[in-house]
Amino acid sequence: MPKTASIPIVRLDDVSKRFILHKDKSLKDRALYFTSRKQSRSDFWALSNVSLEIQLGETVGLIGHNGSGKSTLLKVIGGIIDPSGGVVERRGRVAALLELGAGFHPDLSGRENVYLNAAILGMSRPETDAVFEEIVEFSGIGEFIDSQVKFYSSGMYVRLAFAVAVHSNPDLLLVDEVLAVGDEPFQLKCMTKIRQFQLEGRTIVLVSHSADQVAEICTRAVVLDAGKVVHDGDVGEGIRTLREGYERDRVEAEQESAQRHRVTLAEPLTIHGVSVTDGAGVAIDGPVEPGTDLTITIDAQLKETLSWITGFTLANPLGQTVYRLNTEGLGMELPDTPGRYRVSFSVPATNFSSSQLVLSAGATTPDGHIIASVNPAGHLDFTADPSGAGFVQFAASGRIETSADS
Numbered sequence: 001m002p003k004t005a006s007i008p009i010v011r012l013d014d015v016s017k018r019f020i021l022h023k024d025k026s027l028k029d030r031a032l033y034f035t036s037r038k039q040s041r042s043d044f045w046a047l048s049n050v051s052l053e054i055q056l057g058e059t060v061g062l063i064g065h066n067g068s069g070k071s072t073l074l075k076v077i078g079g080i081i082d083p084s085g086g087v088v089e090r091r092g093r094v095a096a097l098l099e100l101g102a103g104f105h106p107d108l109s110g111r112e113n114v115y116l117n118a119a120i121l122g123m124s125r126p127e128t129d130a131v132f133e134e135i136v137e138f139s140g141i142g143e144f145i146d147s148q149v150k151f152y153s154s155g156m157y158v159r160l161a162f163a164v165a166v167h168s169n170p171d172l173l174l175v176d177e178v179l180a181v182g183d184e185p186f187q188l189k190c191m192t193k194i195r196q197f198q199l200e201g202r203t204i205v206l207v208s209h210s211a212d213q214v215a216e217i218c219t220r221a222v223v224l225d226a227g228k229v230v231h232d233g234d235v236g237e238g239i240r241t242l243r244e245g246y247e248r249d250r251v252e253a254e255q256e257s258a259q260r261h262r263v264t265l266a267e268p269l270t271i272h273g274v275s276v277t278d279g280a281g282v283a284i285d286g287p288v289e290p291g292t293d294l295t296i297t298i299d300a301q302l303k304e305t306l307s308w309i310t311g312f313t314l315a316n317p318l319g320q321t322v323y324r325l326n327t328e329g330l331g332m333e334l335p336d337t338p339g340r341y342r343v344s345f346s347v348p349a350t351n352f353s354s355s356q357l358v359l360s361a362g363a364t365t366p367d368g369h370i371i372a373s374v375n376p377a378g379h380l381d382f383t384a385d386p387s388g389a390g391f392v393q394f395a396a397s398g399r400i401e402t403s404a405d406s
C-alpha cells in the first residue's frame with residue numbers, strides 16, 4: 001500500500017455520544033415524590049463535540065483518565081456504536097480489537113472462531129484458508145486451536161484475536177488496551193507487526209494507558225478529558241497535558257479529602273517558591289544553551305523543629321527522571337530549627353539533550369516521608385547539542401589516527 005499523505009481515512013465532525021443511566025431510586029425518594037418507578041434516568045455524555053480527521057498512515061494514540069471516553073471514541077471511529085450527534089465518515093477496511101473476547105464465541109473452537117472472526121472482518125473463506133497457518137503461528141496457540149475458546153486464558157484470547165485482526169489486511173486497525181494483556185514476548189511481536197503496518201502506510205488508532213508505548217509508536221496523541229478533546233497533536237505535549245491533569249486531580253482529591261474530614265493538617269514545611277537562574281544570577285526565561293551553569297533555589301519555611309531534606313528533579317515529558325539532586329546526596333545538613341531558608345543547588349555546565357524538562361521540587365523527612373511537593377515547579381527548554389544523542393551530553397571529542405602499516 002503506498003504511503004499517501006493527507007487522505008483522511010476517518011473524519012469525525014462534532015460527534016457526541018450520550019448514554020442513558022438508570023439509577024435505582026431510594027425508598028425515601030419514592031415515598032416523598034409518590035412515584036412508583038423504581039429507577040430514575042439521566043443522560044450521561046461520554047463524548048462531547050469531538051471533531052478530528054485521521055489521515056492515511058497515521059498512528060494515533062488515544063489517552064486520558066479512566067472513564068474519559070477513549071474506548072467510546074474508538075468504538076465510534078470503528079462504527080461499532082453510533083454517535084448520538086455529529087457525523088462519522090470512514091473509508092477502507094477496518095479491523096477492531098476491542099474489549100477482551102469481543103467477537104469470539106465461547107463454545108466454538110479457536111479454529112472456528114478464526115473463520116467466524118475473519119468473516120466478520122470481511123474475509124472470504126479462501127482468503128482465510130490462505131492465512132490460517134500464519135494466524136495460528138503468530139498467535140502461538142499451537143494445538144489449543146481446536147479447543148473451545150472458553151478454556152483459553154485471557155492472554156490466549158488476545159493473541160488469537162490480534163493475529164486474526166492483523167492478517168485481515170485492514171486499512172485501519174483499532175486497538176483497545178487489550179495489548180497489555182499479552183505477555184512480554186507477545187507484546188514485542190505486536191509492536192513489530194504495528195511497525196510493519198506503519199511502513200506499509202496503514203492507519204492505526206490505539207487506546208493505551210502506557211505513556212511509554214504511546215511515545216514509542218504514535219505519531220500523534222489525542223487526549224480526552226470528560227469526553228472532550230483537550231489536546232490533539234504532538235505526543236510529548238499530549239503526555240504532559242495528561243500528567244498535569246493527573247497531578248491537578250490528585251491535589252483536588254487531597255484538598256477535598258482534607259475538607260471532608262475537617263482536619264487541617266498543619267504542614268511542617270511550606271515551599272514558597274522555586275527559581276532557576278544562570279551562572280550570572282539572571283532568571284532563566286527561554287531556551288537554555290548547552291554549557292549553561294544553572295542554580296536552582298528552593299525557598300522553604302520550616303514551621304517546627306524537624307530534620308529535613310530538600311531537592312529537585314528534572315523529568316522528561318514521559319515522567320522519567322533525567323536528573324535528581326538533593327541536600328542528602330550532597331552531604332548537606334539543613335538546620336532543623338523553624339525559620340525561612342533558601343537552599344541553592346549549583347549545577348555547572350549543564351548539557352541535557354532532551355528538549356523540554358519538567359522541574360519539580362520537594363522536601364522529605366530523613367526516612368522519606370514527603371512534607372512538601374511542588375510539581376511542576378517550572379519547565380526548562382534545553383537547546384539540543386548536536387554532537388551526540390541521549391538523555392545527557394558530555395564535552396565529548398573524537399580523534400582519528402592513521403596506522404603507519406596501512
Ligand SMILES: Nc1ncnc2c1ncn2[C@@H]1O[C@H](COP(=O)(O)OP(=O)(O)OP(=O)(O)O)[C@@H](O)[C@H]1O
Binds near residue numbers: 046068069070072
Ligand atoms: N454502554 C454504556 N452505558 C452507560 N455508560 C457507559 C457505557 N459505555 C461507557 N459508559 C460510560 O462512558 C464513560 C466513558 O467510558 P469509556 O469506556 O469510553 O472510557 P475510557 O476512557 O475508555 O475508560 P478506561 O480508561 O477506564 O477504559 C464512562 O463513564 C463509562 O461509565
